[in-house]
Amino acid sequence: MGEENEDKIQSENQKNIDEQNAVNEKIANDFIFENKNENVQQNNQQNTNEQNNLNDEVSKDVIIENNEQKIETDNPIVTETETKLNGEQEIEETKQREEHKKTKKKSFFKKAPTNQTEEIEKLKISINELTDKMLRNAAEFDNYKKRTLKEKSDLLKYGSETVLLNLLHIVDDFERANKSINESTDIEAVKTGVNLIYSKFNEFLIQQGLKEIVAVNQEFNTDLHEAVTRFPAPTEDLKGKIIDVVQKGYTLNEKVIRFAKVVVGE
Numbered sequence: 001m002g003e004e005n006e007d008k009i010q011s012e013n014q015k016n017i018d019e020q021n022a023v024n025e026k027i028a029n030d031f032i033f034e035n036k037n038e039n040v041q042q043n044n045q046q047n048t049n050e051q052n053n054l055n056d057e058v059s060k061d062v063i064i065e066n067n068e069q070k071i072e073t074d075n076p077i078v079t080e081t082e083t084k085l086n087g088e089q090e091i092e093e094t095k096q097r098e099e100h101k102k103t104k105k106k107s108f109f110k111k112a113p114t115n116q117t118e119e120i121e122k123l124k125i126s127i128n129e130l131t132d133k134m135l136r137n138a139a140e141f142d143n144y145k146k147r148t149l150k151e152k153s154d155l156l157k158y159g160s161e162t163v164l165l166n167l168l169h170i171v172d173d174f175e176r177a178n179k180s181i182n183e184s185t186d187i188e189a190v191k192t193g194v195n196l197i198y199s200k201f202n203e204f205l206i207q208q209g210l211k212e213i214v215a216v217n218q219e220f221n222t223d224l225h226e227a228v229t230r231f232p233a234p235t236e237d238l239k240g241k242i243i244d245v246v247q248k249g250y251t252l253n254e255k256v257i258r259f260a261k262v263v264v265g266e
Helices: 002-074 080-158 161-183 187-207
Strands: 210-212 225-231 242-247 250-252 255-258 260-265
Touching (some): 161 187, 225 242
Parallel strands (some): 225 260
Antiparallel strands (some): 242 260, 250 255
């Protein structure tokens, strides 16, 4: 009984194995079939592409042949003689162009030295003119400097010529007055003459721009006055003011040339 069960189990197992093998074999066959189909499709596609490329090349060749035939139909046939003439003409034109270029170069190089020589001559003339102008300006400046120095020297020497010339008239008056003093017995007449000479001399000083600084009874001003001493003021109003002048002061054209020496009340 036990042996029969074992045989039965073995039979079932063998059956299962056989079924499994059959299934596996079927799967393998299906896979192989699919791969074959894919390869066939790829080969078909490749053949199709090659056929298309071949058709394109054939079409291009046909188009080129048609174009060549059209060109031959449209253009007249060029004879061998015409071709030869055209070639000779082109060669002649090329030679003429080359000769023209050579002639142009020669003329350029011939003109270049002449142009350079002219430029050099112009520059030499310009340099000579500028040199001459510079020498003339230097000489003129030297003369101007000498003339200016001489004018300054003459101004220092003879600047007071006009003043002294006008002053000589007053000197003449003083000489006449001095002579009258020695000869005249009329003292009043002599005084009158001296006063006239003094007035004339003051007028001359005013004409030259010289003015007397007014000081008496004026407020003390350090810009115009020089205090010699202080003295008690005779009245209250004169305190801080000038009560006496020791020496007169003068201005020349509004410039103080001598301060007035004064006595200030306190």
